[in-house]
Amino acid sequence: STLFPKTVPFLALDTPGVAAEPEDHPPEQYSPKRLLNLTLEVSTAKLTAFVAEDKFITLASESVSLSWHGCSLQAYCPELAAGFDGNNIFNFKEVEVQLLPELEEMILHRNPFPMLQTLRNRVWLLYLGSVSVEFPYQYDFSQTLDEAMGVQKWLKGLHRGTHVQASPSCAPLPPDLLLKVQHFSWVFLDDIFEVKLRDNYELMKDESKESAKRLQLLDAKVAALRKQHGELLPA
Numbered sequence: 383s384t385l386f387p388k389t390v391p392f393l394a395l396d397t398p399g400v401a402a403e404p405e406d407h408p409p410e411q412y413s414p415k416r417l418l419n420l421t422l423e424v425s426t427a428k429l430t431a432f433v434a435e436d437k438f439i440t441l442a443s444e445s446v447s448l449s450w451h452g453c454s455l456q457a458y459c460p461e462l463a464a465g466f467d468g469n470n471i472f473n474f475k476e477v478e479v480q481l482l483p484e485l486e487e488m489i490l491h492r493n494p495f496p497m498l499q500t501l502r503n504r505v506w507l508l509y510l511g512s513v514s515v516e517f518p519y520q521y522d523f524s525q526t527l528d529e530a531m532g533v534q535k536w537l538k539g540l541h542r543g544t545h546v547q548a549s550p551s552c553a554p555l556p557p558d559l560l561l562k563v564q565h566f567s568w569v570f571l572d573d574i575f576e577v578k579l580r581d582n583y584e585l586m587k588d589e590s591k592e593s594a595k596r597l598q599l600l601d602a603k604v605a606a607l608r609k610q611h612g613e614l615l616p617a
Contacts, residue, residue: 389439402583403490413422418450418452418522419447419451419452420451421448423445423448424446424447425443425444425445426443426445428462429447433526433530433532435579436467437526437529438467438526439465439526439530440468441463442465443463444461445459445460445462450571453481453483453504453613454480454481454483454616455481456479456481457479458477458478459477460475460477461473462474465524466527469518469521470516471516472515473512473514474512474517475510476510476513476514477508477511478507478508478510479507479508479509480505480506480509481505481507481557482504482505482507483504483507484504485560488505488558488560489502491558499556503557503558504555506558506559508561508562509562509566510561511565512566513563513565513566513567515550515568515569515570516571519573519574533587535570
C-alpha cells in the first residue's frame with residue numbers, strides 16, 4: 383500500500399463569461415489619451431518677405447506668447463505691425479488669437495441658418511484692441527500687394543500636385559471666424575506741407591485750450607481772495 387492516495391487528474395473548469403488569455407499575449411492595457419501641451423514665448427520677432435527685387439513685406443511683433451493645449455490654441459501679442467516697402471501700413475494692438483473646439487457665441491450665430499448641416503464647429507477667435515491703417519502720401523500700395531498675390535498663386539500652383547485632395551464629402555469643415563475690433567482708424571496722409579499745417583493748427587488749438595484753463599484758474603483764485611478780503615481788491 384502507498385502512503386499517498388492516488389493522484390487525481392486535474393480537470394479544467396470552464397468559467398462562464400471569462401475568456402482565457404494566451405500566455406504569450408499579456409492582457410491589453412488601455413492608457414489614457416495624451417494631450418500635447420506647448421508654450422512658446424518670443425520677446426521680439428521680425429519677418430521679411432521679398433515679393434520682388436525692390437518690394438518687400440515686413441511683419442514685426444514684440445512679446446509674443448503662444449500656448450497649445452490639446453485642440454485649443456491661444457496666442458497674444460501686445461503690438462503687431464505690418465509694413466510694405468518700409469512703410470508701416472497696418473498697426474495692431476492687443477492682438478489675441480484663439481482656436482477653440484466650439485464657442486457658445488458662434489452657436490447662437492449659426493442657429494438662424496437652417497441650411498447648415500452642423501450647429502457646432504471649430505472657431506478662430508480674433509480679438510483686436512486697436513487697428514490703425516495709415517497710407518503715406520502718394521504711395522502705391524497696390525503694386526506690392528499685387529506682387530505678393532502673384533507669389534502666393536505661384537507657390538500654390540507649384541505645390542498643388544504634391545497633396546492628395548480629398549473628396550468634398552470627406553473634407554473637414556473649415557473653422558468659423560469671429561472677428562472683434564474695439565477701435566479702428568483709417569488714415570490717408572496728405573502732402574508734407576499740409577501735414578505741417580495740420581500739426582501747427584493742432585498745436586495752436588491745444589495752446590488755446592490750455593490758456594483758457596489758466597484763465598479760469600486765475601479767475602477762481604481772484605474770486606476766492608475777494609470773498610476772503612472783501613471788495614477791496616480791484617476788478
